[in-house]
Amino acid sequence: MSLSHAILGLLTVMPMTGYELKTQAFDTTVAHFWQADQSQIYRTLSKMEEDGLVTYELEVQADRPNRKVYRLTAAGWAELERWLRTEQPLPTNREPFLVQLFFGWRLTNETLLELVAGQRAAHAERLATYERIPMPPLGDPSLDRMRTLWRLTLELGIAIERTYLDWLDRCAAVIADLPEADNEQDPQL
Amino acid sequence: MSLSHAILGLLTVMPMTGYELKTQAFDTTVAHFWQADQSQIYRTLSKMEEDGLVTYELEVQADRPNRKVYRLTAAGWAELERWLRTEQPLPTNREPFLVQLFFGWRLTNETLLELVAGQRAAHAERLATYERIPMPPLGDPSLDRMRTLWRLTLELGIAIERTYLDWLDRCAAVIADLPEADNEQDPQL
DNA sequence: GGATAATATAGGACTATACATATATTATAT
DNA sequence: ATATAATATATGTATAGTCCTATATTATCC
Incomplete structure (x- = not known):
């Protein structure tokens, strides 16, 4: 699953919520090389948190739903560095x-x-x-x-x-x- | 699932077995626009047969495993014709x-x-x-x-x-x- | 006044894909 | 002698991705 690696990369630029990942990254900045579904982003973030790759700070908001602002842990940095050096397979063609x-x-x-x-x-x-x-x-x-x-x-x-x-x-x-x-x-x- | 539609298309050219679909089509002729896993081809053929889109003739072989030679049914032709006219979404980018x-x-x-x-x-x-x-x-x-x-x-x-x-x-x-x-x-x- | 959009997270259900292995026989290569 | 490749089908299991719906509040649009 390299959605998690794309997320790790994005969170190095700036700590973000799942919502921001979707609207300010996957739907815009990185849309030309990685598209991701909203529900999959949230599920992947949960799993990455379980695996200790990211942590979040809960920002309680009065007039809006609370935000979980995610950032990398040391393990997350290490995993990203490792993955960045690994040769990636070509994407499979399906048109x-x-x-x-x-x-x-x-x-x-x-x-x-x-x-x-x-x-x-x-x-x-x-x-x-x-x-x-x-x-x-x-x-x-x-x-x-x-x-x-x-x-x-x-x-x-x-x-x-x-x-x-x-x-x-x-x-x-x-x-x-x-x-x-x-x-x-x-x-x- | 348009693997099934690729299979329908391929079987209009010539009735084939799952093995032939894999080795003579998905790994070669159509590899530049559709790649498929062997196990997925077999499972999809089974499902298409259940759904009445294809039928097969069993060719009993003495020295080799028996072959299931698949071809389209009338319903298969109809489904292919329908699908061929349907606008397809662009493939999602994931690189x-x-x-x-x-x-x-x-x-x-x-x-x-x-x-x-x-x-x-x-x-x-x-x-x-x-x-x-x-x-x-x-x-x-x-x-x-x-x-x-x-x-x-x-x-x-x-x-x-x-x-x-x-x-x-x-x-x-x-x-x-x-x-x-x-x-x-x-x-x- | 009612519908929709924006902000924010989450789960259910399904479809699709990937990777490994099982089974059985023959032929070929080391 | 042993291993691998080719022919042929099939299953188990896991991962990845899609689509829909739920929840809650505020703001905007018609």
């Missing part, structure tokens, strides 16, 4: 849209183009989200390691989304020129 | 290496460069695997819809891997020029 495209030859060009357009819109939106994140310029000598590395991760997110958009445009062009399917004999049961 | 890079500013440049090199090797291998798959040329009028669409999915796989490689090279260059970390005050417990 429903490519399954559709691969097996979609019986669909009409029109239907295929609609699917392509849908994906294009979704990727364009994702790209726009990433591009709205202000990126620290490179070449600035005052730019610290942290922000340089952070910038690099964002650059990948943007590059991948651009790759998708280029490819989807190419798909649309190729499909538009494709002779329609001959579905006479299908399905052949 | 352990980017978590490392993002939170790795306390590591030395050397350690970071080792991690980058490890990822580079893994992506280069993946790209080589994709490039070994013979890709039908475009512009061939005899090229059917199926192979054109299949080619497009492979092109994306290759484009994404090239994006990773370019980006990893850029990472290496940027990290090599980075002043080393000043870890005096860390970890700040």
Whole structure:
């Protein structure tokens, strides 16, 4: 489970509550490389606390629900340092849209183009989200390691989304020129 | 669960056993967009059979374990056709290496460069695997819809891997020029 | 006035995935 | 002689992730 490692990393930047992890990190800053469900964040925090990786301070609030502000323990720091040096496997590919495209030859060009357009819109939106994140310029000598590395991760997110958009445009062009399917004999049961 | 839909798609090409699905499809032809565990394939086939989406013929073999050759039922065809028209969500991003890079500013440049090199090797291998798959040329009028669409999915796989490689090279260059970390005050417990 | 959003945590139920092992036979490699 | 790989299916167990709902208060929107 490297959700716990992402959480450890985030809590080194600043002690936070589960709510802040969700809204100010997983939904925004790190969304391009790790997405997490609210309920899973809370459950993982509980487990990490049990395991002694984090502790929390309860901030009692009058007009709002109480906050549990989590931070790393010594064991949490040690585990993060260890994990950061461990070679990580590539993420496994699982893309429903490519399954559709691969097996979609019986669909009409029109239907295929609609699917392509849908994906294009979704990727364009994702790209726009990433591009709205202000990126620290490179070449600035005052730019610290942290922000340089952070910038690099964002650059990948943007590059991948651009790759998708280029490819989807190419798909649309190729499909538009494709002779329609001959579905006479299908399905052949 | 769209593993079942990937299986439905694959079985339209040719009736197959679970073993063949694993070795001749998920580990090879469709590996760039869907990877599946052997045990999950068998369990999913069982469930799909229960649900009436597929049936199998038992091929009794003398010198080898018997084979269950699966093919679609009418309900399986209907479900595939329905699913193929349904808009699919973008895959969620979860990339352990980017978590490392993002939170790795306390590591030395050397350690970071080792991690980058490890990822580079893994992506280069993946790209080589994709490039070994013979890709039908475009512009061939005899090229059917199926192979054109299949080619497009492979092109994306290759484009994404090239994006990773370019980006990893850029990472290496940027990290090599980075002043080393000043870890005096860390970890700040 | 009623619905929704924001702040905050949590649990139930399910689905999906991963990793290891069992079983059985034959062929090949060391 | 022993081990491993290939063919073939299957189960046990654990981990990871999703979706929905509950709880409680305040603020805002229509």
